[in-house]
Amino acid sequence: MKELYNLKTIFTILLCIYTSGIFSQNIFREYQDGKIWFKLKNEQVIVLPKNHSGQDKTSYFNLPLNTLSFIQELSLKYNIIKLSQPFVTLKSSQELLRTYELHFSDVGLVEEIIKEILKSGKVEYAEKVPYNQLVWTPNDPQFVSNQWGLVQISSQLAWNISLGNAAITVATVDNAVQTNHADLQNAMWVNPGEIAGNGIDDDGNGYIDDINGFDVADNDNNPNPPSSQFSHGTHVAGITGASTNNGVGVASIGAGISIIGVKATGNNDNSNSITNGYAGITYAAAAGARVINCSWGGTGFSQTAQNIINSAWNSGSIIVAAAGNDNVSTLFYPAAYNNVISVASTTTNDVKSSFSNYGAWVDVSAPGSTIMSTTPFGNYSNMSGTSMASPMVAGLLGLMLSHYPTMANNDVITCLLSTCKNINTQNPNYIGLLGAGRIDAYAALQCVDQAKTAPPTVDFVADITEACKVPQQVKFTNNSFNANTFLWDFGNGNTSTQTSPTHFYTQSGTYNVKLVATGNNGVDSLIKNMYIVISTPQSPTATGDTICENQTATLNGSGNGTLRWFDAPTGGTLFGTGNTYTTPSLSVSKTYYVEDLISGTTANVGPVNNSFGGGGYHNNGTSQYLIFDVLKPCTLLTAWVNANSSGSRTFTLLNSSGVVLQTVNVNVSAGQSTVNLNIPLTPGTGYRIGGNNMDLYRNNAGVNYPYTLNGVLNITGSSAGAAYYYYLYNWEIKEDDCISERTPVEATVISCVGVEEFISGQVSLYPNPAKENITLEFMLEESGNIQFSFYDISGKQIINSEIVHGIQGMNKKQFNVKSLSQGFYFLHIQKDNQKKTFKVIISE
Incomplete structure (x- = not known):
């Protein structure tokens, strides 16, 4: 579990690109006024309330303040309005069961209230709640009546393979969905566990009379729009799954799938905002949605939001989200979270839509410009945005699952991404920044169709295959296809049935790794011989000492590097370094352990300086960064920079999902200098390092990726594409030290x-x-x-x-x-x- 992250800038926008510039938040534009999320520590006991109808309205949507003693104490000092557990219905997640939402009217005291909550000592973290807003662009004045997007992705051929299955549900988490629209009413999901209108939570899912979905913002069972201004969600739902071949209105890529309508904007809220999007994801996952579409997002990270995404994914839902509409590479959430398919938008000629965000974090592209679909009340219109591209992907995933309902989610995604059309030629400035390409529905359905009868195929990789110290952690990634159970043999007598396990090797040696995968159509196995090689330096020789009681012993050792003395065979306390170690006064015999540390080699990677191509100083408020892969454990020691002005700079290291791993503050003088970074790096792909408002030199010509340090690290690109190189030149990289197994040394005490x-x-x-x-x-x-x-x-x-x-x-x-x-x-x-x-x- 990641540690607590503070919410970053989170101005969240629904992705139908509407440049209204209306913001309802008074304190922080990026966060909702008067709301805090916090998570109780695991040792805190929780009691789950039950939803009740009638006069007794006590529920997890409105808990008594004395449910948590520290909140009741807080209410004596601040104007606390409500305490709730909005995500509790996904009961499989212990994290979400312990996550609460606090409403208060002292909106200007949010930081103070967060500090008070943390002071209780009972919470793991407390954070502000992201503010999500719809983003629209004006419609083209020339109304277009055809659905070019469906033609572009070869949907007609895909429908020859599948016309959709009503048992496959795709949730639209948005501002509202008109459930009785002529083109949606027959496509709406009907909750089989609820009896309409009886005011009882018949299926025990925590929601009363949720027949076609739920309004998680107003806590009622009506997901319909209160006015025509709430049109975004209905438009998104129509793209995903409007009834097809019914002689009415539009067709949809999902054809015959079912839509779960999840209203995540309150009737009294701005229709361009999504105030309860993550509660909507929780509801959709608990309702069993196979796919969840989120055509909204923002530029800030939230640990609670990532926890919700993880829980939905673990419960069996595929989450799809729009990449954003600011024509930038800035990470946009939830699209940039782990376990989310991020969707960029393309035009009729497969060129990136002018508004669409891009970046190495984008997974796939789909038509999103001038898309016709359903709108309230019984109407149709064109809209543009990654909001329109995202449901095109969500609907296609629903169509794929309709053809093979038991196909594993990872395999469905593999078929989606591996069959995309390459659009690099049409987008030479965005190579590697628009995901796998533009979706091809027919090719994706063909892939699924073949998988229905194909035996499983096995493949896997390890993040580390060579190491020179123990214990060594190795993370295995399972790339098998069309399999659902697995058996690993790590070659040292240990096994695992996890999909992608982590294993610790504790001794030097060369290990064969075997994976057996079983699927609906058979079994496959793969052995990678001599795959993991742990080769530690030779253990040092050592001589002990015999002493009388309450004397010090002198221990001697010999090796090829730096000797380090410990009190345990692994781990333990480092007592000293060098060839000799003098113990403290001992009254009983004691065993010490000595290891030999061989310092890792140091080398440089990247351009030596900025004296190539063109460029200039860059001081944009948008974060720009370099993208790199780490192949072997190492440390980024220093880098060369050219500063336009002296002062402090903050470099931020993020993983491929945009999670902040480390920040380093350095003081630079104007001009050229070398800065100390000392950032430890573990094997992985898609790391980013950079920052905003840097006022440092960056190149915009003459760049030649990749820059490689063979077998250790590769700098592969930048947030702005292959033509740019940002800030950090001539990286000094030190490989991790090699460490021998430890030699025991006796300090013998005699009487x-x-x-x-x-x-x-x-x-x-x-x-x-x-x-x-x-x-x-x-x-x-x-x-x-x-x-x-x-x-x-x-x-x-x-x-x-x-x-x-x-x-x-x-x-x-x-x-x-x-x-x-x-x-x-x-x-x-x-x-x-x-x-x-x-x-x-x-x-x-």
Whole structure:
């Protein structure tokens, strides 16, 4: 689970491109006034209420404030209006069961209230609620009566394979859907578990009388538009699944599928806004929608929203979303979230629509300019936007699932993307930025048709195949097709049945990896021999020490790099570095562990500086970035920049879904300089690094992607396409260090008792270390016979014992140690039953 992320700039716009410029938010334009989402920590106990009809309206849509003690305390200080659990109906998600929405009238105190909620210590995070707004463009004054988009994607040929299946439901989460429109009424989903008009939640899904869908914004069962201004959702629904071949109005790509109408805008809200879009996704997923369309979005990230998307995906829904209409590459959510198909818009000649967003995060393109569809009340009109392209994809997915209802979602998406028409020729400035291409309905249906009878095919990849330290985490990605159960064998005695597991290798070795996939039409398997190679440096040699109680031990080691001393065979505490380690005073024997660290190599990648092609300083408020792939664990140490002005700059690292992984603030002077970044990188594709308002040089000509550091890292493109290179030149990359397996080293503590009773005063043993002779001076309390013995560190006696008579007072005894080889030894002195031990070091 990711850690808490603060909401970024979230001005969310419905994608039918309408440049009205109307904003209803007073405090933060990007967030809804008077609303906060927060998630309880997992250890907090929750009790789920039940929906009731009649006089008792207590439900998870309007909880008593004393449901949570810290909220009740908060209500004494602030004007709290309502507490709810808007996403609780997706009961399979523990995250959403613990997510609450708080409504309050002190809208200007939102940051203060968030801090108060966090101070309770009972929540994992608290965040403002994204504001979503419809985006429209004016209609072409020349009304176009044909549906060119359906012709463009070869829908007629696709309908020869499937005319849709009413059992396949596609949800339209939008501002409203006219359920009794002549071209929609026979295509609307009818909830089989509800009895209309009885005021009871018959199917127990948390929604009363949700016959054709639900209004999650007003918490009622009427998803219909209150006025003609709420036309966007009805238009989107018609593109997805208007009744086809009925002699009325328009056809749709979904043909015979069913539409779940989810109204996510309140009757009293701006019709261009989507105030409850994520609650709408939750409802649609809980209702069993196979596909959920979201023709809206914004430019900010929300962890709660990502959690909702993940939960919907895990419950079996494919989520499709519009990429946005600002003609920029800025990440747009929910389209840019993990587990969402992001859709850009194209025109009649497969050229990117002038308004459509683009970027490496876009998955696919579809017709979205001047699209005719249904509008309230019983009308038809043309609209343009990625709002129109997104339902074209959602409807096609519904058509594909109609032909093969049990096909795995990942495989359906594979058929959708792998059969797209390449439109690079028509869009030379957007290569790699419009997804897999423009959808081809006929080719996609052919792919599905073949899959119905084809056996499964197995393939997989690992993010790391070579490593030089243990334990090593390896993430496996399953690229198998037409399979639904899996069995992995990692080659070290461990197995897994997960689809795409993560495995830890704990020992050096070369491992074969096997995957067996089972589908409706058979079994397939694949073995990749010698696929994972863990080759750690040779473990260091080490010598322990034997000491008396409450003395320090000196441990010695030898290796090829930097020795590091620990207290555990893996993990543990780092106590010291170097060839020698001196322990603290020990009263009992202790095992230490030493490893050898070989420092990783350092190299550079990317243009050395900006002295190629054209360019200039760039200070745009829109974030621009470089895109790169990491093939091996490494660290981005430094990079060269050319600044127009001195001051602080913030570089942001994001993953391929736009999740912020790290931010680095650096101070730069005007002109050319090298900045320290020290950003650790793990294997993955589609990373982005850049920022906004950078006032740094960037090239717009002479760029030649990819820039490669073989086997380590490749810089593959930029947010603005292949012609641009942004900000960071001459990357200094350091590969991860190689670390050996650890060698155990013993610090042995022996009992040296009775010393005080026969030896007193100063004791001298010199020289120590010694080569030929060593002298012991000591004082006896009383005279008597004393036995001297030499032992090695294993406890073996190596010089015959010698007995001499000691006198009361000072005694001196010299020993010839010429015969002893270099190393550690112990001199034992015994008088009667009392013993004293000294450590002796013999040098070369």
